[in-house]
Amino acid sequence: MTDSLPEIAIRVANLTKAYRLYKKPSDMLREVIAGAPRHREVIALNNISFAVNRGEVLGIIGRNGSGKSTLLKILAGTLDKTDGDVFVNGKVSAILELGTGFHPEYTGRENIFMGGLCLGMSRQDIEGRIDQIIDFSELSAVIDQPFRTYSTGMQARLTFATAVSVDPDILIIDEALSVGDAKFQKKCFGKFQNLRNRGKTIVFVSHDINAINYLCDTALLLEHGSIEEQGESKHVTQIYHQLLFGAEENLELNSANGTTWPATIIAERQQLKQQALQKLAINPMQSTSGGIRYGDERAEILDYGILDENGKRTTQLMSGASYTIFFRVLFYEQVENLTLGCRISNTRGVDMFAANTSYQKIEVPAQNKGDILECCFNVSMHLAPGDFFLTFGVRRIDLSHFYDRRVDALQFNVTSGRTIDSACLVNLHERISIQHI
């Protein structure tokens, strides 16, 4: 499998979908017959192109109304396209909504049969797999009770279990998983891995950045029906985060003050920054390196790092030792209601640790123009060996937006004297003892 050339599972070229909004359904047919337009057009997808290889997991993220569901429906074939090409190579199974094709009055078992038939399985196929499906859904106790008596989570489980049992080449999932409990989600993720290892392709829509990072190889960020960013999922989710919490406020500010900050303010800020850098005795190059950054520029994170027990900066950490993570913020304006935080994520983008002043109920005093604040996190390093990224942020306490955020500003490496499994995430500093009984 690894040697063969990647085979394309899905190819989408210049896909456009315009919803024609009609006042009533019959207007649509009248338009076809009479030729005179009777609709208002809304562009849901605008000139989208991407490809997914076989065995790849693609995540799709985007805000509400960005076109995610429309894209999935077109891929699943339940919606027509307006323009462009869509090539889907293989048998598709889709979970676009909970319990579709399931009848509330019928039992879970009957619904598995009906759902399976709807998904294109034969009666014999289903009979052969039904125990497996019930097993996977963990509903054997209630499988002969009506579907309507199930909780949302149980419905999700049955839907998912039935849909994956089809053994599709391409599985399309629209946020259906988010209602299952943690245990079932984990099981689903396991199933994803299993499908992927067998060369199946998965397209997965979620709001959960961690889930996308964890599950997907590549991701697609949709915004207003266009692809804002695509590529490695970690990168794309960062852009998404920025889109959610950074850009909008920035835009608003900029438009209030013209397109950019007035020259006098920029000059004043340059001066403040120079003074601060001198005061902190750091060179300007250092303060601009690393990661993505965004915010409304009312404050700036000038310096950051990790100090060992001797107060020396380091990026080579020992698992088990104590460290101080710090960053320093310069304020360009008077700012109150602050929270300061840092976050550690691994190379897959999964958050390993995050803390801020508001979680700890520490009140940050209001800051004036030119103030510099240092924030320190004294931590004991319990992470297992690996590479990690540090993110810093100065944010409004209501979490609405960032004054300055530096994503993955610092990369560091953790090593361990002792040997623990390289695939694990934390180091619990075990002491193993054995004795004869």
Add this chain to the structure above:
Amino acid sequence: MKSIINVKISYQAFREIMLLLTRHRQLTFAMAQREIADRYAGQSLGILWAIIHPIVIMGVYVFIFAYVIKMKIGGTHELPLDYTAYLLSGLIPWMCFQESMSKASVVIVNNANLVKQVVFPIEVLPVKVVIASLFSMLISLMILMLYVLMVNHSIPRTYLLLPVLLFFQMALMIGINYLLSAIGAYFRDVKDFVQIFNTIGLYLVPIFYLPDQVPSIFRPLLYCNPFSYVIWCYQDILYFGRVEHWWSWLLLVVITASAFLGGYRIFRKLKTMFGNVL
């Protein structure tokens, strides 16, 4: 328009639909089964209603027309059986059409969740309606056979041709249902048109009377109505016991073929846009 009579395109459409229905035959039957079961689910008499219902309906018509109005048919025709048998042999297929058409006009809208949300062969929806309606018809036919057996002490040999006729009727209904269900998704009022047509249609086809009894200026109406030919074929088999209307059989083949292919092709054209209107 030219493409309707294009043999190659027609053959392709025919192949396509046959493949589709063969592939999804289990689903189609399961859905038809469910539709029949749903109808009587939770009722204390249960599936008995499938027998009570047609008996009552047929009974009312027979009572009114044969015993209250005392309809007489005859004249030039040689009539082998009584009026009740004549009435029933036309009424039964018509009731099947009625049931199937009124359900077909809303089948897409009622199954919007299937149409919109999953990878689902919506082509089976109009077909399952046909199968469910044919089920009711088979029960009615059995009642008719019992009646003929009781009155006549024998059943005409032409009853052996029933499967052939049922096959044509099925294909015809599938075609009609494809058309009605597709248009019904856009025009929600199709179901009302169908309802009215169902009520009036009962008198527009020769069920209660013989064509000869119709005043000659109105008679062309009878011959314009494609359903008349189906009814005549049924009367040939179920009532006359001989081929009385041979041209009806020829026309039935033509009507069925064009409805089946035309209906399916319109459905195929419109189905991609269902997602936009539901």
